[in-house]
Structures are given as C-alpha cells and as structure tokens.
Amino acid sequence: MKMVYFFDEGDGKNKKLLGGKGAGLAEMTRLKLPVPPGFTITTDVCKLYYQNNKTLPKSLWPEVKKNITRLEKKTGKKWNSSDNPLLVSVRSGAALSMPGMMDTILNLGLNDAAVEALAKKTNSPRFALDSYRRFIQLFGKVVFCVNDKKFDEILEEAKKKQGVHLDSDLNEQSLRGIVSQYKEICQKQTGRPFPTNADEQLELSVKAVFNSWTGERALVYREKNHITKDIADGTAVNIVTMVFGNMGNDSATGVVFTRNPGDGTNKIFGDYLVNAQGEDVVAGVRTPKPVDEMKTELPKSYKLLADTCKKLEKHYKEPQDIEFTVEQGKFYLLQTRSAKMNAASMIKTSVDMIKEKLITKDRALLRLQPDQLEQLLHKTINYEKAKEFQKIVRGIAASPGAASGIAVFDVKHAVAMGENGAKVILVREETKPEDVPAFFASVGILTSRGGKTSHAAVVARGMGKPCIVGCSDLKINPETKQASVGNVTIHDGDAITIDGSIGDVYLGEVPTIEPQITDDFRTILEWAQKTKKIGIRANADTPEGAQLARKYGAQGIGLCRTERMFNAADRLELFVKLIMAKSLDERKEHLLKLQELQKSDFIQILKTMEGYKVTIRLLDPPLHEFLPNPEELINRIHKLEKLGNSQGLEDARIILARAKELAEINPMMGHRGVRVGITYPEIYEMQIRAVFEAAAELAKQKVNAYPQIMIPQVGSIAELNYIKKIYDKVKSESESKYGIKL
Amino acid sequence: MLEVVRGCLTSNELASTAEFFSFGTNDLTQAVFSFSREDVEGKFLPEYIEKEVLERNPFQTVDVNGVGSLVKIAIANGKAVKPNIEIGVCGEHGGDPNSVKFFHNIGVSYVSASPHRIPIAIVAAAQAEILDKNTPKPSKKKPLNKKKSLKKRSHK
Incomplete structure (x- = not known):
C-alpha cells in the first residue's frame, strides 16, 4: 500500500484518501498553481494507526524519508541541517473540512542550531527567532497539550518588559528569552527536553494529528453534522515546505x-x-x-x-x-x-455564475442546499443588534422565524389584545385545540412543555408563526401571569423576542430582518419549477396558508385538515355542542350550521387554488381532543364551586362526564379518522356535502375548482366502501339540488 | 389516505374504490416502527442516534428501508389494479429534501409540504430530477411484473 503521495502524484479528486486539503494541494499542483512543494500521508495510515493501537505502521517512515529527499531536491534545502535547514508545516485534513478542530504546526525542523542558520541566511535574527517561538508554541500546544494561556502570558510579560504593544516589535533579546521560557514550559509538561531532531519532531506531530481525529471536539462536530464513516474516515497529514509571510515588508x-x-x-x-x-x-x-x-x-x-x-x-x-x-x-x-x-450568497452566486458561463443551470441548482433556503423565508433576528439584548433561556426551536411582542399568558386576553392590534407572544405551559384562536391573534408562541410535534409546534408551523416549545427552564405560572428563569421574571405585558429558528428567548424587542425573496431567488425557483418532475403541493388549512403556498410555487394542496377549521373561535363552540349533543336530531342541527361554515371555508380555499387540486381530509383526530382536558375541567369546577356559580358548575360537570367518557388510553390508535366517520356517519356526511356544495357553487361562478376528498385511517376496503356509499348519495343529492354534474 | 399498515398492504383492494392514494408518512412511520412520536423523540431517539442504532430521525427523513418499502409495495399493488392512480405524500417528509428525492425516485406524483417549505421542496425536486437524468439506468424489465394477476381482484 502506498502511504505517502507527493503533491504531483496525488489524485486531486480523491478526498477520501488524501483528505480535502491534500486533494486540493495535489489538484493545485497539477494546475501549475504556485503551491509550495510537499506531500500527504493518507487517511488509510490514520486508520492503520488506530487499528494498531495508536502506533504508526513500520513501513511509513522510509516512505516519508523518500519524500523528504524529494523536497530537499526541489528546495535546495537540507532536512535536519544546522546549515541550510528545510522547514515544513504539518497540517491535518480529513475528507471534509472540520473548522477549528485540528491544528497546524508551523516551522517544524527548527532547533537551537537551525535557528541561527536561518537568521544568518535571511539576515534577520528577529524573524528567525520569531519563527522559532511560534513553532515551540504550536508544537507545545498540539503535541504536548500545553495550555495556550501559559505561552500567551510569557509573550505578554515580555512585551510589557520591553515596553511594546505588538508581537512584531519584540526585539531579538526579548525573543531569545521567550524561546527559552517556552522550552521550559514544554519540558515541565513532558518531563524531558524539547525535541531537537527534525525526524522526532515530525513523528510526534503526525501522531498528534491522528490523535486529534478522536478528540472530543472532533467527535462532537462529526456527530452534530452527521459525518459518518462513509463520508470521512480518518484524517490525512500534509507536510508542506514553509514559505514565510514574515520576511519583511515585501512579505x-x-x-x-x-x-x-x-x-x-x-x-x-x-x-x-x-x-x-x-x-x-x-x-x-x-x-x-x-x-x-x-x-x-x-x-x-x-x-x-x-x-x-x-x-x-x-x-x-x-x-x-x-x-x-x-x-x-x-x-x-x-x-x-x-x-x-449563506443562503442569499448561494442563490446570487448560482445565478451569477450561469451568467458568466462558468456553470450550467443544472449545476447551479445542484450546488444549493435546499434546507438552507429556509433562512430566506422567515423574519430573522438581527444578530448584530441582538448582542445588546439579554438572552434569558433556550427551548426547542419548533417553528422558524423571529417575533417580538408583549408576553401574554391568558388565551382570551391574547385574543383580545391581538384583535386590538397589539403584537402578542402567547406564553403557555402547553396548548390545546381550544387555544387556537389565540394563535391567530399572536405573532409567536412560547411554551414550557412538549416537543417538536406538540400541539403548539404543529399548529404554529402550519401557520408559519415562530414558535419555541419545551422551554422547561422557564417556570410559567398562568395564575400569577408570570414566568421566571433564574432571577429574571417576565410579567404579563413585558416585551420579549423569540427566535424560533434557534430556540432563544430574549428580553425586550430585538430588531428583526424581513425575509427577502430577491429576483435571483425567484429566478432559481423558476428554473427548479421547470426542471422538476414530481408535483409539489402544500399542507394548508386556511385561505391565507393557501395563498402563501401559491406565492411560493405550490401547485395545489395535498393536505387540507378540516379539523383545523373547527378550531377557530366561532366554530369550536359549535363543535363542542355537537360532541355534547344528546340525540341525533340535536347533532344534525349543529351539523347544519357547521356545514355552512365549512362550505364557505372550502369555497375560499378552492378559489385561492383555482386550477389546482385540493385534497380535503375529513375529520381525523378523536373527538375528545376538542374538549378541555379533564384536569383543567376539575380545576374549573373547583373554582366555580368557590364562586357558587351553579349554572356554570352544572355545565362544567356535564362536559367533564363526556370528556371522561370519550377519553382513551391510546388516542393515536383509538376512535379517530374513518372510525368516527362510521360511528357518527352524519359528521362525514356533513363534510362531504360541504365539499360538493362548495364545488357546485364554484362551478356556477365558473371557477375551476378541483376538490378531492381524503378519508383518514382507512385499514380495509369495507371501511372505504362504507364511506363511498355516503359519498355517492351526497353526490347525487347535490347534483340534483344544483342541477349540475359534479 | 394511506397511513394504516393494513391499508398499505391491501392497497390493491382499496384501489378498486379509491381514485387516489396519499401516504400519511407521519402516522405510517409511527405504525411501522411502533413508535409513538411524542414519546420517542424527546426520550430515547437522540440516544439511539448517538449510539448509531438509528442513523437518523425517521420522522424527519423517511426511513427508506422500512417505511419506504411498504410505500413501494402499496404503490405497486395499487397500480396493478389502477395503473394511473394518482400517488401523493402528505406527511412532513414532503418538506425534507432527502425524502423528496426518494419519493421522486419511486414514482410518486406529488409531495405536499407546509407553505414555508415549498421552495425547499421545489429545489429538492429539481435536484432529484437532475441527478436522476444523469444516472445511467439499467435497461428496464418492468413490464413483466407490472400488469400481473392482481387486476382480477378489481371490485368494479
């Protein structure tokens, strides 16, 4: 196995073997760009190093020495020489760049004798000594794990002593002092003198680079960024002839x-x-x-x-x-x-590079990271300005974007404030369907419980409103209308800002940046639209959502959740009455009202999506999700008892009884979807009729509406056919009512 | 809507009545893994990923080997009965670039994403097509399996 590649031997495409940096250097050498000569020890050697219990393979060193000889020939300098020393830098480099993770060692090959030779050759003892002290510092830090602070302290001390501010103003004498103190620190750390032999220096450095592959920061970085072994396995080591940018004012x-x-x-x-x-x-x-x-x-x-x-x-x-x-x-x-x-630059450079005929349209699209584009679609925190504000706590970023407003702890209060034009951030321990009106009235939502799929998160995402959930360090007290974390307390009406893209909560109104759909972004989306084959539709339950989706390029709605429509303030009450109804007749009476409301919702959405299909899903969640939870009801009952409100008490008790009756152990697998449609057929019938009548009315207005009805939770053809019968009946009834074919 | 495992496995039967299929991949993922999303995401899922028991969160990027296989089976059986049946995906996966690429490759007609993910899905869909068209394909022998016996079960 070839373990070492001189830059002119390496394959510039083989990042896996040579690492990103090594492949780049090989490629640049091949392109005849002015790269200093050098060679790369492959990532395979790193793997062997770990397989062999952290020892370098025996055959490595002869190969390294052969390449050093080539370097000597190219540069006319001598390895391990006190006369005309060849100095190198040692750099790590995995297949993927991992910023700030593994360090570089510069000026390797220097020792007490070589530094004098360098001083003589460059006619600058100051430069030579400065290079030497840098080498010891980097070597000490990377190889011996000396705390960098110790070196910095010595440097600062020397500057003070000499009365200068800049490193570059240190004179020869000061530098000599620094060098000897630096060596002492290293000796203290390792218990032996600082290595003077260039071979030993190099071997220790190579091992240090390999060791850093499994350093804690490296491991965490790879894990956070999903860098698996098939993407990057081990690091390469690049040994490059030193060139000096510190050889005077022409450097x-x-x-x-x-x-x-x-x-x-x-x-x-x-x-x-x-x-x-x-x-x-x-x-x-x-x-x-x-x-x-x-x-x-x-x-x-x-x-x-x-x-x-x-x-x-x-x-x-x-x-x-x-x-x-x-x-x-x-x-x-x-x-x-x-x-x-960032996303904005990626978009601009994609469009520019096509204009410059540097890349094709396909490449312009392929180089984009789709996820990154989300940055361009939401209001974002002005992070520059945010530094002046106090960041108080972090929760789970559940719906991206930034929002500033006043903290409001009560749902009804939030609705009232929002309707009065206030910018409200709803702050709750958790939310329920009945809180949805407050979502409409708020600019952002903050909860202390729940995860990314909690009610608050799902609803906020659907509405495109910034939301932070599971902010468990924030103790929210809905009774006193306060929330606290550490010694900070947020009162009702205090200004706060939430960053739903990261999960940070700030005190005060942090300035935000409006989203920008630039011409370039529009151009890219048009190209993508023309290129793609698969259709893109939207999940949207409101005319506003449908409008936004259409603006962004959606061709239809793939999921319109009808239950969301029951959550608006005027419908929830009706829906609760429906659930509470004692007889079929009573249910039908409420259903008729709901049908009219749903019909007008469907008409609006279908109009917005004119020309495209809209998939309307019939009721999916179990009925108890629309009732207040039993715990809350019990609390309400206690309060009403104290107040002596007998009518309210009676109502609350009835609702509690129904809520208990409907409660399920495992709602996800319980009485929901088509199962509700079969046991309460009048509900699905109402919804289907609302769709047909909406379609009929739109047909009369010559609007091209394409509704599709979707039945959730179907597990058998019998279930589907049961609903199909209702569908057929309602269809023919609607057709004769409106006198048209649907 | 196909989000119940039995529904997917009997898609040939459902296709006789259904005019379109739409895979609810959130619920389907829960069912296929026997994971209750709320319970797993906040608890052991991060540790699973850390310990490499799971490569990634299947609720974010569709699980190709498990959920993906079931979707493929359901599509094939459905199309055997109704070759032109429209196939959609309406889970949150519709807004995930990697999932969009997978759905493109298995012949789904459309995916559905939340409004703010639409541009992301559009770009991902374009990328899927570009990659697809640049990948050399082995000669197709599909017609052999496609129109097989299942058609007889049609209820119409």
Missing part, C-alpha cells in the same frame, strides 16, 4: 474568499497582513487589512492573487476560500476549498 499572508460570502458579490473578499505568518490573520492578534488595500501596497502580488482566484473558480466551478502567502514578493497559494456561504 504578507492572507485569507480570502473569491466572492463575498455574505451577499455573493463577485469581488475578492478577505483580509491580509504584511510581514506576518498565517495564523496572525485568523487569530486576530493583529488587525488585518481589507484585501482591497493590497492593490496599492503589493500591486504585483495582488494581480497574482486575482489571477489565481479566477483560475481556481474556473477549475472548481465554485467560489473558493483560500489562504495565500507572499514571501519576499513571491506569491504562494497554501490552501483552497469551496467557500461556505
């Missing part, structure tokens, strides 16, 4: 995106630093300059950078995120990878 280092990752604009975006090494830019030790200034400061290098960016995009057909270094006027590319961008 620089930078990190740029070939396009702006914030808005997608086609302009190089990023930062650089003169006379610095790579990590100075990332670590924020010094404030870097915007890359635009490089045009005047290092014009030749800027031109090379711009050319390289174009070349890379042309090759990879994707905006890139690159690292570069200028060593005494010579431009080097150190890394390139596909740029991570």
Whole structure:
C-alpha cells in the first residue's frame, strides 16, 4: 500500500484518501498553481494507526524519508541541517473540512542550531527567532497539550518588559528569552527536553494529528453534522515546505474568499497582513487589512492573487476560500476549498455564475442546499443588534422565524389584545385545540412543555408563526401571569423576542430582518419549477396558508385538515355542542350550521387554488381532543364551586362526564379518522356535502375548482366502501339540488 | 389516505374504490416502527442516534428501508389494479429534501409540504430530477411484473 503521495502524484479528486486539503494541494499542483512543494500521508495510515493501537505502521517512515529527499531536491534545502535547514508545516485534513478542530504546526525542523542558520541566511535574527517561538508554541500546544494561556502570558510579560504593544516589535533579546521560557514550559509538561531532531519532531506531530481525529471536539462536530464513516474516515497529514509571510515588508499572508460570502458579490473578499505568518490573520492578534488595500501596497502580488482566484473558480466551478502567502514578493497559494456561504450568497452566486458561463443551470441548482433556503423565508433576528439584548433561556426551536411582542399568558386576553392590534407572544405551559384562536391573534408562541410535534409546534408551523416549545427552564405560572428563569421574571405585558429558528428567548424587542425573496431567488425557483418532475403541493388549512403556498410555487394542496377549521373561535363552540349533543336530531342541527361554515371555508380555499387540486381530509383526530382536558375541567369546577356559580358548575360537570367518557388510553390508535366517520356517519356526511356544495357553487361562478376528498385511517376496503356509499348519495343529492354534474 | 399498515398492504383492494392514494408518512412511520412520536423523540431517539442504532430521525427523513418499502409495495399493488392512480405524500417528509428525492425516485406524483417549505421542496425536486437524468439506468424489465394477476381482484 502506498502511504505517502507527493503533491504531483496525488489524485486531486480523491478526498477520501488524501483528505480535502491534500486533494486540493495535489489538484493545485497539477494546475501549475504556485503551491509550495510537499506531500500527504493518507487517511488509510490514520486508520492503520488506530487499528494498531495508536502506533504508526513500520513501513511509513522510509516512505516519508523518500519524500523528504524529494523536497530537499526541489528546495535546495537540507532536512535536519544546522546549515541550510528545510522547514515544513504539518497540517491535518480529513475528507471534509472540520473548522477549528485540528491544528497546524508551523516551522517544524527548527532547533537551537537551525535557528541561527536561518537568521544568518535571511539576515534577520528577529524573524528567525520569531519563527522559532511560534513553532515551540504550536508544537507545545498540539503535541504536548500545553495550555495556550501559559505561552500567551510569557509573550505578554515580555512585551510589557520591553515596553511594546505588538508581537512584531519584540526585539531579538526579548525573543531569545521567550524561546527559552517556552522550552521550559514544554519540558515541565513532558518531563524531558524539547525535541531537537527534525525526524522526532515530525513523528510526534503526525501522531498528534491522528490523535486529534478522536478528540472530543472532533467527535462532537462529526456527530452534530452527521459525518459518518462513509463520508470521512480518518484524517490525512500534509507536510508542506514553509514559505514565510514574515520576511519583511515585501512579505504578507492572507485569507480570502473569491466572492463575498455574505451577499455573493463577485469581488475578492478577505483580509491580509504584511510581514506576518498565517495564523496572525485568523487569530486576530493583529488587525488585518481589507484585501482591497493590497492593490496599492503589493500591486504585483495582488494581480497574482486575482489571477489565481479566477483560475481556481474556473477549475472548481465554485467560489473558493483560500489562504495565500507572499514571501519576499513571491506569491504562494497554501490552501483552497469551496467557500461556505449563506443562503442569499448561494442563490446570487448560482445565478451569477450561469451568467458568466462558468456553470450550467443544472449545476447551479445542484450546488444549493435546499434546507438552507429556509433562512430566506422567515423574519430573522438581527444578530448584530441582538448582542445588546439579554438572552434569558433556550427551548426547542419548533417553528422558524423571529417575533417580538408583549408576553401574554391568558388565551382570551391574547385574543383580545391581538384583535386590538397589539403584537402578542402567547406564553403557555402547553396548548390545546381550544387555544387556537389565540394563535391567530399572536405573532409567536412560547411554551414550557412538549416537543417538536406538540400541539403548539404543529399548529404554529402550519401557520408559519415562530414558535419555541419545551422551554422547561422557564417556570410559567398562568395564575400569577408570570414566568421566571433564574432571577429574571417576565410579567404579563413585558416585551420579549423569540427566535424560533434557534430556540432563544430574549428580553425586550430585538430588531428583526424581513425575509427577502430577491429576483435571483425567484429566478432559481423558476428554473427548479421547470426542471422538476414530481408535483409539489402544500399542507394548508386556511385561505391565507393557501395563498402563501401559491406565492411560493405550490401547485395545489395535498393536505387540507378540516379539523383545523373547527378550531377557530366561532366554530369550536359549535363543535363542542355537537360532541355534547344528546340525540341525533340535536347533532344534525349543529351539523347544519357547521356545514355552512365549512362550505364557505372550502369555497375560499378552492378559489385561492383555482386550477389546482385540493385534497380535503375529513375529520381525523378523536373527538375528545376538542374538549378541555379533564384536569383543567376539575380545576374549573373547583373554582366555580368557590364562586357558587351553579349554572356554570352544572355545565362544567356535564362536559367533564363526556370528556371522561370519550377519553382513551391510546388516542393515536383509538376512535379517530374513518372510525368516527362510521360511528357518527352524519359528521362525514356533513363534510362531504360541504365539499360538493362548495364545488357546485364554484362551478356556477365558473371557477375551476378541483376538490378531492381524503378519508383518514382507512385499514380495509369495507371501511372505504362504507364511506363511498355516503359519498355517492351526497353526490347525487347535490347534483340534483344544483342541477349540475359534479 | 394511506397511513394504516393494513391499508398499505391491501392497497390493491382499496384501489378498486379509491381514485387516489396519499401516504400519511407521519402516522405510517409511527405504525411501522411502533413508535409513538411524542414519546420517542424527546426520550430515547437522540440516544439511539448517538449510539448509531438509528442513523437518523425517521420522522424527519423517511426511513427508506422500512417505511419506504411498504410505500413501494402499496404503490405497486395499487397500480396493478389502477395503473394511473394518482400517488401523493402528505406527511412532513414532503418538506425534507432527502425524502423528496426518494419519493421522486419511486414514482410518486406529488409531495405536499407546509407553505414555508415549498421552495425547499421545489429545489429538492429539481435536484432529484437532475441527478436522476444523469444516472445511467439499467435497461428496464418492468413490464413483466407490472400488469400481473392482481387486476382480477378489481371490485368494479
């Protein structure tokens, strides 16, 4: 098995074997881009390392040495030499980039003798010593696990002592002091002197990179991002000849995106630093300059950078995120990878790159991550401004988007406030169907109980309203109309903001950003619409939902849940009366009223979706879901007893008796769907009639309505045929009533 | 609506009366796994995923091997009786890109998603078609199995 690939031997497509970084370096070398020479130890070696109980395979080192010899030839420098030392960087790199997870070691190969040689060769002892102290610090941190703080303290102390503010102002003497103190820290940590042999340094570094593959942060990252073994198995190690961005004022280092990752604009975006090494830019030790200034400061290098960016995009057909270094006027590319961008930039670059003839429409669509697009469809928190507000608690993000408003704890109060034009955030322990009117009146919903499929979550998602559920750290007291977490208390009427995309609750009104359907987004959706074969319909139960769905491109409704219509304030009462009815006649009387209401609902929805099919599902949930829960009723009864309200008490007791009668042990598998339709046929009959009559009336208005009736919970043809009989009867009755064929 | 396991398994019978099928994949997933969603999601499901007993939450992305197989069987049996029967999916999976791709591949006519997921579903559906058209297909031998005996059971 070949364990090591020189950059010009590697297959630039084989990320699994060489890791993303290694494959990228191989590919760039092949493209004749100015990459410093180097080689990659494969991910297979990492796997072997773990299989062999964390030992490197024996045959690895001879191969490494062979590649080092090639490096010596290419660079004219000598490995392990105190005369003309070859210095390298050691970088990890798995198949997928895992940001900030595994570290880089720079300037490997330095020791007390080599540093003097470097000083002499570059005629800059300051530069050589600065490189040396960086090496010890990175090596100590990555290989010996020394706490970085200890190094920083020494550095700060030295700066204070010398009376300077910048690392780059430290003089030779200070740096010598730092180097010797750094070595002492490492020795204290390991109990032996800092390694001086380049082979030993390299071997320890390779092992450290492999070890970091199973470090805690790496494991958590892979788990959170569903990076399974078939996506990335082990990390590769890249050994690259050092180039120095800190060799004077004609040297620089930078990190740029070939396009702006914030808005997608086609302009190089990023930062650089003169006379610095790579990590100075990332670590924020010094404030870097915007890359635009490089045009005047290092014009030749800027031109090379711009050319390289174009070349890379042309090759990879994707905006890139690159690292570069200028060593005494010579431009080097150190890394390139596909740029991570937000949804808006992805959309813009997709459209732009087609215009530039860089990619095809198919590729423009394929490169999008559909899930990411959700960002563009909801109001979002202005996270910049949010920093000024107190984040008090986090729950489960159940329905995305941001909403600010006043906290209201009581359902009726919420309805009243909402109808008066107030922006209300409904705060409840949990919600029930009877609370739905308050959903309509609120801009957002916050509950302390339940999960992503709790009533509150499902209803809020259907309405497209931001919602946080299961916020269990928030103690909600509906009696006192207060909620508290730690020493913070939210009172009725206090302003709060919820971020339903993440689950955070803020005190006060955090500014939000309106969703933006840009022209580019519209263009993308049009292309997707034309490309796709499968139909996309919406789950929508209200004319508003249907309208929104149509605006977003839905071609019909695939699920219109009729029970949602019973939850509006004026219907719920009727529906409860229906459930409570003592006789069939009484039920029919209420059903007639409900039928008219449903008919007008259907007419509105079918009109909104004119020309498309609308699948109307008959009643699905069990009847008891429409009644208050027994616990609540018992509480109400206790209160009424105290008040001595005998009429109210009598009513509540009757409802309680019915609720107990209808209660089920396992409602999911209980008396619901078609089972209700067969045992209370008049309910389904009413609903079917409402559909037919709506269709008939629309036909008379020359509206193209295409309703479909869907029967839930069907388990047998007998059930279906039972309802089919009702359907046929109602159909012919409706046809003769309206005098048309349906 | 097909969200009861028995309904799926007798789809050939149902197809004689039904003019269309729509798979309620939320309830169907609960039934196929014997999971009560509310009870499992907040409790052991995260641990299942952590311990790699389950690869992902089947309520978010459709379980291809289990629920997906049942859907495929139900479609095949239904189409054997009524070849042009319309097939829809109306669970939350309709808004999940990976699930949309699966449903595209098994010949579902439409999926249904909540309004805010519509653009996501549209883009995912386009991606499914692009990937599909770029994948070389083995020569189809389907007609052999398709119009088999099941047709006789038609009730019409």
